[in-house]
Amino acid sequence: MQLFYSEHITPQNNTYTFPKDESKHIVRVLRKKEGDVLHITDGKGNLFTTQITLASNYNCTVVILKTQTFLKHDYYLHIAIAPTKNNDRLEWFLEKATEIGIDEITPIICDHSERKKIKHERLAKIVQSAMKQSLQYHLPKLNEAISLKEFINQTRYGNLYIAHCEDGKDKVAFRSKIQPQQKQTVLIGPEGDFSLSEIKTALQKNYQPIGLGNTRLRTETAGIVACHTVALLQ
Numbered sequence: 001m002q003l004f005y006s007e008h009i010t011p012q013n014n015t016y017t018f019p020k021d022e023s024k025h026i027v028r029v030l031r032k033k034e035g036d037v038l039h040i041t042d043g044k045g046n047l048f049t050t051q052i053t054l055a056s057n058y059n060c061t062v063v064i065l066k067t068q069t070f071l072k073h074d075y076y077l078h079i080a081i082a083p084t085k086n087n088d089r090l091e092w093f094l095e096k097a098t099e100i101g102i103d104e105i106t107p108i109i110c111d112h113s114e115r116k117k118i119k120h121e122r123l124a125k126i127v128q129s130a131m132k133q134s135l136q137y138h139l140p141k142l143n144e145a146i147s148l149k150e151f152i153n154q155t156r157y158g159n160l161y162i163a164h165c166e167d168g169k170d171k172v173a174f175r176s177k178i179q180p181q182q183k184q185t186v187l188i189g190p191e192g193d194f195s196l197s198e199i200k201t202a203l204q205k206n207y208q209p210i211g212l213g214n215t216r217l218r219t220e221t222a223g224i225v226a227c228h229t230v231a232l233l234q
Contacts, residue, residue: 002030003132004040005139009048011067016040016050023060026052038062043131043139045070070137076158076183077230078104080151081223082190085114091126093220097227098130098140107145112192118145148187148198152205158183162207163222165193171209174226178233186210186226191219 004026009016018026026032034055040048040062046069050062079102084090094105105127107118124142131139159182161174178184187194187202194202203209212225 001039001135003135004038005043005128005132006040007043007139009040009042009064011046011048011064014064015053015061016048016064017054017059017061020058024057026060027055027057032060037065041132041137041139043128043137045072045137047137072103072138073101073231073234074181075230075234076103077101077227078106078183078185079188079223079226080106080108080148080185081188082110082113082148082219083107083115083118083145084219085191087115087118089218089220090115090118091123093223094123094126094142095130096224098127098136099134100224100227101136101231102140102227103138104141104143106143106151108148108151108187109145110148110190111195111198113190114192120144148194149201152187152202152207156185158185160185160205160207161210162187162194162199162202163210163212163226164189164199165216166196166199168209171211174210174212175229175233177208177210178230180234184230188219188223188226 032052032055034052036052038050040050046067048064049066050064052060053063054061109116127140127142163186187207212222217225
C-alpha cells in the first residue's frame with residue numbers, strides 16, 4: 001500500500017483536493033488516473049480510502065470511500081536531542097526513530113553543541129516521509145529547536161531521564177527503568193556530551209541519570225537505542 005499524508009483531510013468532508021505540487025506528483029509522476037484508489041492519513045490516526053474523481057496536474061481531487069481510525073501505541077516517548085554537527089546524522093535519527101515509534105522530538109541546543117540552527121521544514125518533511133514509508137497513521141510531533149535550559153525549565157510529566165557519559169554511582173541502565181504504558185522524556189546530548197553544569201541542573205529538575213550501554217555512542221545512535229529500548233519493553 002502506498003500512503004499519502006495531508007493534515008487538511010478530515011472525516012467531516014467527503015472530498016479532498018491535493019495542493020498543486022502533490023497533484024502534479026500524483027498525476028504526472030505516479031501516473032494515477034480517475035478511478036484509482038489512494039490511501040491518505042491525516043497523521044492523527046485516521047486512514048482514508050479514497051478514489052480519484054479528477055486527475056489534474058493542478059488539483060487532483062478524491063472522494064472518501066471509507067475512514068478507519070487506529071489507536072496509538074500505549075506509551076508516550078519524547079526525545080530531546082542535540083542536533084549533530086553533520087546534519088545527515090540528525091536526519092537519519094528522525095527517520096529511524098519515526099519508523100520504530102516515537103511521539104515527540106525536540107532539538108535542544110546545549111553548551112557543547114556544534115550546530116546551533118536547524119532547518120525545521122526540511123526535518124518535518126523527513127518525519128512525514130518516514131511515517132508514510134513505515135505505514136503509520138500517527139505523525140510524531142517535531143518541535144522547534146530550543147535551548148536545553150529552556151527545555152528543562154518547562155513543566156513535564158511522567159518519567160524524566162538524562163543520558164550522559166559522566167561516571168556516577170546513581171546512573172543506571174535505561175532498560176531497568178522502563179515501565180510499560182508510561183510517559184518517558186529522554187535527554188540526549190551533543191557529540192561533546194552535556195556539560196557538568198547542564199547535568200547538575202537536569203538532576204535538580206528531577207531528571208534521572210541513565211546509561212544506554214557499555215560503549216560510548218554517537219548522539220544519533222544514543223537516540224535510536226533509547227527509542228528502541230522503550231518500544232521493545234512495552
